[in-house]
Amino acid sequence: MSNLWGSMVPLIIGSAVVPIQIIITILLLRSASGKRTALAWIAGMTTVRLLQGVLFGLILSSGTSSADESSGESSTIVASFLLVVAVLLIVTGIRQLLSEVDPDAPPPKWLTMTETMGPGKAFALGAGLLLIGAKFWIFTLSAIALIGEADLGRSSSILTFLAFVALAQVAHLVVLGMALIAPEKSDAALASASAWLTRHNRVIMIVLSFVFGAWFLVKALDGLGVI
Numbered sequence: 001m002s003n004l005w006g007s008m009v010p011l012i013i014g015s016a017v018v019p020i021q022i023i024i025t026i027l028l029l030r031s032a033s034g035k036r037t038a039l040a041w042i043a044g045m046t047t048v049r050l051l052q053g054v055l056f057g058l059i060l061s062s063g064t065s066s067a068d069e070s071s072g073e074s075s076t077i078v079a080s081f082l083l084v085v086a087v088l089l090i091v092t093g094i095r096q097l098l099s100e101v102d103p104d105a106p107p108p109k110w111l112t113m114t115e116t117m118g119p120g121k122a123f124a125l126g127a128g129l130l131l132i133g134a135k136f137w138i139f140t141l142s143a144i145a146l147i148g149e150a151d152l153g154r155s156s157s158i159l160t161f162l163a164f165v166a167l168a169q170v171a172h173l174v175v176l177g178m179a180l181i182a183p184e185k186s187d188a189a190l191a192s193a194s195a196w197l198t199r200h201n202r203v204i205m206i207v208l209s210f211v212f213g214a215w216f217l218v219k220a221l222d223g224l225g226v227i
Contacts, residue, residue, distance in 0.1 A: 004146055008143055021172070026193065028122060036119050038122070038175075041122040041123065043123055044122065044127035044130075045129070056144050075223055079219070082220040086220055093209030096206045099202075147164075175193075
């Protein structure tokens with residue numbers, strides 16, 4: 001179990017620490033509809049991850065159970081997922097370093113739309129960004145593969161995946177919780193956090209992309225028997 005979470009922590013951090021998404025959460029909280037819209041935005045992202053878990057969890061589990069082959073094949077599948085994650089992260093880091101636009105970031109006009117966005121559009125935005133973001137697909141699929149390889153049993157696997165989904169949303173849930181518990185005090189803090197994330201978005205993404213990209217690359221090559 002400790003090895004499983006050791007491999008999943010970078011996936012969780014990569015899913016949770018996305019400055020532009022946290023900024024959207026903050027902007028939605030400060031919009032006309034406020035908390036309902038921010039909650040809908042978070043629900044949209046959560047729904048996509050849950051559907052991915054149901055769909056690909058069933059596919060992966062049926063594939064391994066029907067063949068009932070050695071764990072070596074499962075390890076190769078997981079290592080392949082991690083290799084794709086590594087490549088995507090390193091490419092993202094290089095693009096950010098060269099000042100290219102992050103392909104998973106929403107168009108700038110979406111940020112201005114948050115001022116008047118309602119819950120329905122916010123839900124669609126949250127779901128849409130995860131559906132078109134290649135990194136987020138790979139993060140979730142890698143988590144599913146790791147959980148499947150750990151062979152925890154059906155109930156424990158479901159609970160572990162739900163924990164992954166919750167932790168992937170933790171930054172948004174913390175921001176939402178601040179707004180719910182102390183709305184007046186949190187407003188200034190959230191505005192300051194949004195400004196800081198906007199200023200340092202590029203640096204954060206570069207550091208995370210290269211650090212976790214290198215980590216996943218080592219894990220993948222080790223799993224494939226290269227090193």
